[in-house]
Amino acid sequence: MPRLFLLVPLLTLAACGDTDTAPAEVVAFDASAAPDPPPAALAAIDTVALRAHVAALADDAMGGRGTGTPGEQLAVDYIVAQFRASGLVGGMPDGSFTQNVPLRSVRVTEATPLTFRPDVGEPASFDFVEDAALSTDTDAASVSLDGADLVFVGYGITAEGYDWDDFGDTDVAGKVLVAFVNDPPATAEEPTLFQADTLTYNGRWTYKYEEARRRGARGVLLVHTDEMAGYPFGVVADDAFGAHPSGAEPPDGALAVRGWISRRAGEALAEMSGSSLDAWIEMAGRRGFRPVELPVVADVSMQVEQSADLVGQNVVAKRPGRSAEAVVFGAHHDHLGTNDELVAAGQDGIYNGAIDNASGVAMMIEIADAFAQAGDLERTVYFVTFTAEEAGLLGSAYFAAHPPVPLGQIVANVNVDSGNLFGETDDIVGIGSERSDLRGLLETAAAAEGMTVSADAAPNQGLFFRSDQLAFARGGVPAVFINTGDRYRGREAGYGQAVRDAYRADRYHQPGDELTDDLSFGGILQQTRVAFRLGYALAASDLRPQWRPSEAFAETRRQSQAE
Structure with missing residues (x-):
């Protein structure tokens, strides 16, 4: 792998907020030691709520959730309200739920x-x-x-x-x-x-x-x-x-x-x-x-x-744990807004973004509900929805450069982007999990749901570098992007590829990415449960995943924990 950090400056690892702790001793990683979540926590995740959250966020009233628009403000307000209802508190050092991200239009x-x-x-x-x-x-x-x-x-x-x-x-x-x-x-x-x-x-x-x-x-x-x-x-x-x-x-x-x-x-x-x-x-x-x-x-x-006064908003909430260490769930709430030319021509110009990424935010809200039933935790769990992902991962990059806790104290990042709304699968994919000990934890979490972990079916798409977990990886934090599997239940071989091809052709970054009757919520339920199990295993234990020694991110991690 090329030395990415020779190309991109390292993110600032400065602390702001919680008290610093000494770097933890690196010990052999044992994924089998991952604790199981309480049944009540898993039961809190359901398809009815997932559909309701996607419907709300992808509604025309949100105006495509364009960064810095009234539509984004509506989305931020909705997400904050849902996090409050889950018992989360503001995740910023001043106790607020939002982090302003200065941008230019x-x-x-x-x-x-x-x-x-x-x-x-x-x-x-x-x-x-x-x-x-x-x-x-x-x-x-x-x-x-x-x-x-x-x-x-x-x-x-x-x-x-x-x-x-x-x-x-x-x-x-x-x-x-x-x-x-x-x-x-x-x-x-x-x-x-x-x-x-x-x-x-x-x-x-x-x-x-x-x-x-x-x-x-x-x-x-x-x-x-x-x-x-x-x-x-x-x-x-x-x-x-x-x-x-x-x-x-x-x-x-x-x-x-x-x-x-x-x-x-x-x-x-x-x-x-x-x-x-x-x-x-x-x-x-x-x-x-x-x-x-x-x-x-x-x-x-x-x-x-050009406008120099554009401001996006990251939503930052947390479930406090006993230690200063943290696990961060991430998803992006922004989409492409409205195409004024299409609207002027009398066409549907709203980029609803039901799959990309109202579905990921819906997963995060349900995971927050699950953690409300999870009991006391060893580590703090952050839930962050990012602005301006579609513009080049700007919101997550800003968060990683201005984190509420030092990146060296963040044990892992679990990213959920574009959930599986096409049907149940027998497998799941963890983009980037093979780069760190997170692969073993993901396999354990998937097995508990009767699933296996498959390799990325489209590695040439470079998804690890195209979603918000990249900002954490650049800062040395082990990160994974939970993605859909390829083996759809009850479908012939090749159906997964056909689904991806159809989505790219008809829905990806198109106004047609709406909540329609052909979408299914069984697959996203699977994803959500696996992502929650993975995050819970880290939040309720002292497990510390590390990068594979050959990864460029490993040296960055060593430096951040030393600081």
Whole structure:
């Protein structure tokens, strides 16, 4: 695995709140020692309540729960009320239930077509949204590329752990980088290159931007293909003119223009450069690739509406335990808000987000109800719903940088995102559990529910780097994302993949992600019970899961506990 922490600054491990304790002695981990929760606690979790919570959060009245909108405030109020009813108290040091997350709102209001002009031949233009979905890191009201030089940088990756460098000694300062999403593919000679079919952080679009900023680039154009990205271009393009939360301050090395171009635009750019997209894919996947300065320049201009007073809210509640150590459950309550263009056209423009992630919040509320029946606990249990996950995990990153207790005292993070509303399964998946001792605990919890733990069926989607547990992992906290299994009860082989494909095509980040009659709550009940069992085993014992020694997160954990 690449050394992620060479790429991303470590999160602040400062304490704020409870009294510091000495680092606990690391002992051999024995998952079989996990205590079973009281039957009354498990009985508190039921499908009727899960459905009611999803219905409330995904209702049109919530307005898609856009960050910093009245819809988010309604969602926050609902969640706080449910946590209070479960007997939780405010989890912030001042006793409050909310943590303000300062953000900036960025909305492209007008954009010219993205035009490629070759040294020889005719230019080609590509319309915003249909073939280009672009934005900016800057806080400017107007940004443009006017004859910007383009450099093809393959996958745009420098990863010392894989002895991979797409840049070499090429100076790309002031240039616009053209790169593919995802990782270079494994080969027969290197079958485990970039973890084979498991997406690494280097393959994420967020990493491509970070690397470009470090190198002083002017912009980034990511060539999207459905095969590489794992979802249609419409997922990134449909809301290109919407308001999107960003960090409160522009990042160091802010990119003037960054975003996605379609396969069609990528193919045209490659052909203008005397090549083809297939040839680019082949050359970018070879070790020893070097950047190619293209005989093409780019033009585009965008008018951008910026607001520096956007504030999201994390909901933070807790069930106090006897020690200062803590277990943190997490889910994100935000979604994509409303698409004003669709509404103006008389269409359904509300992104209800029933599955993503009203379902995860519903699971958390039910887990809180279960803990109300769980008796006294050794450790404090935090329940946190995050803002601005859809904008790039901003809420969880802020929480991890400003935690109510030091990250070294947080034993583990259990994340629930997009619950299984498609039917019961015989298995469950713990994204990232294989990286730490949490795998053994998850297997114990699943077995108690008559289930087994399966490997991630779609590792190329890189889910460990696409949900809120990543912020905890970066800070050294062992973390797991509880996900649905693949073996659906009473269904033929391959049904699980068909469910995922249908969801990505019809519901994922679409207004159609609503609470409909075809959704089932038996599967999410299973998930909720397993997640509760896992959290209870940690909260009611002195078990301290650790990262596998080979994980980059392990060293960060050692440092945080030493502090």
